[in-house]
Amino acid sequence: MTADHEPSVHRAETWTQLQELLSQEMWMPEIERHRSPYVFRGVADEAFTLETSIERFVGDSGQWSLEPLLLRNFVQYAADEIDEPRSIWHLLAIAQHYGLPTRLLDWSFSPLVAAYFATHTGDTAYDGAIWAVDYQKLHADLPDYYQEVLEMTETNMLDVHLLSNATLEYELREDREGSADGHAPIRDLNDVSRVNELWQELWAPDDDPDDQYAMFFRPPAIDDRIVNQSAVFSFQSDPRVAFDEWLAERPECYRKIVIPGERKLEFRDKLDQMNVNHRTLFPDLEGLTTWLKQYYQPQE
Numbered sequence: 210m211t212a213d214h215e216p217s218v219h220r221a222e223t224w225t226q227l228q229e230l231l232s233q234e235m236w237m238p239e240i241e242r243h244r245s246p247y248v249f250r251g252v253a254d255e256a257f258t259l260e261t262s263i264e265r266f267v268g269d270s271g272q273w274s275l276e277p278l279l280l281r282n283f284v285q286y287a288a289d290e291i292d293e294p295r296s297i298w299h300l301l302a303i304a305q306h307y308g309l310p311t312r313l314l315d316w317s318f319s320p321l322v323a324a325y326f327a328t329h330t331g332d333t334a335y336d337g338a339i340w341a342v343d344y345q346k347l348h349a350d351l352p353d354y355y356q357e358v359l360e361m362t363e364t365n366m367l368d369v370h371l372l373s374n375a376t377l378e379y380e381l382r383e384d385r386e387g388s389a390d391g392h393a394p395i396r397d398l399n400d401v402s403r404v405n406e407l408w409q410e411l412w413a414p415d416d417d418p419d420d421q422y423a424m425f426f427r428p429p430a431i432d433d434r435i436v437n438q439s440a441v442f443s444f445q446s447d448p449r450v451a452f453d454e455w456l457a458e459r460p461e462c463y464r465k466i467v468i469p470g471e472r473k474l475e476f477r478d479k480l481d482q483m484n485v486n487h488r489t490l491f492p493d494l495e496g497l498t499t500w501l502k503q504y505y506q507p508q509e
Contacts, residue, residue: 250340254335280300341461
């Protein structure tokens with residue numbers, strides 16, 4: 210961390226300040242549109258780390274090989290409940306959505322969705338926070354096989370289809386370099402049955418900091434929740450490091466907006482007025498009942 214790039218941490222003391230902080234850097238002159246290069250994640254307690262569920266699951270055991278084991282058994286026993294995953298990335302997104310420990314974190318394109326998750330508990334005893342990460346800057350440092358797919362499609366955001374293409378590009382390159390006659394053997398690392406092989410080649414924790422990266426991708430529209438929350442997932446090449454610790458070494462790539470605890474109920478009510486609430490973000494009966502309790506809860 211250098212003196213030129215101190216972490217950008219701001220407190221949103223008022224609703225107006227929150228709107229100003231959330232809408233910074235949204236003008237893109239190259240396309241003459243207001244489009245943010247940031248993705249957002251809200252946390253109810255600003256002290257929470259950006260720790261993935263697989264990091265919490267493995268803990269101090271060091272048994273990171275549990276990750277492909279969980280995925281392999283998930284696809285085996287969920288066969289009657291989910292459609293056939295179209296790739297390993299599709300499988301990973303489905304597993305994350307349904308609560309399996311993975312190295313993914315949930316984010317949103319919408320700063321207001323993140324603001325809701327920072328305020329939804331209504332607990333005024335501690336401050337909430339919104340993390341804003343510039344995915345375009347982070348994607349500039351991705352490995353070549355991801356970069357080539359982004360450049361070919363003229364986009365800055367990946368999805369499961371583009372990730373599958375990048376995996377194909379990687380395996381073709383590696384297989385050709387490893388074959389005597391220059392012809393690649395037939396294999397497909399996107400095949401969910403080869404999750405162990407892919408994990409060993411691309412996902413196993415690596416101690417070389419120069420090879421580590423983080424990226425964001427759009428998940429498939431598994432259900433209305435994914436769509437309504439404008440969902441994005443982050444993926445870390447090294448799941449052993451909490452994402453906030455990784456970002457601390459790259460302060461130019463993020464900012465953090467702290468929401469004072471005493472402002473949570475006010476901000477949550479104003480978000481509700483804008484139709485950003487539990488009923489719209491979780492369009493099922495559980496979402497409806499949670500919204501009704503929030504809406505009618507007597508306040509001291």
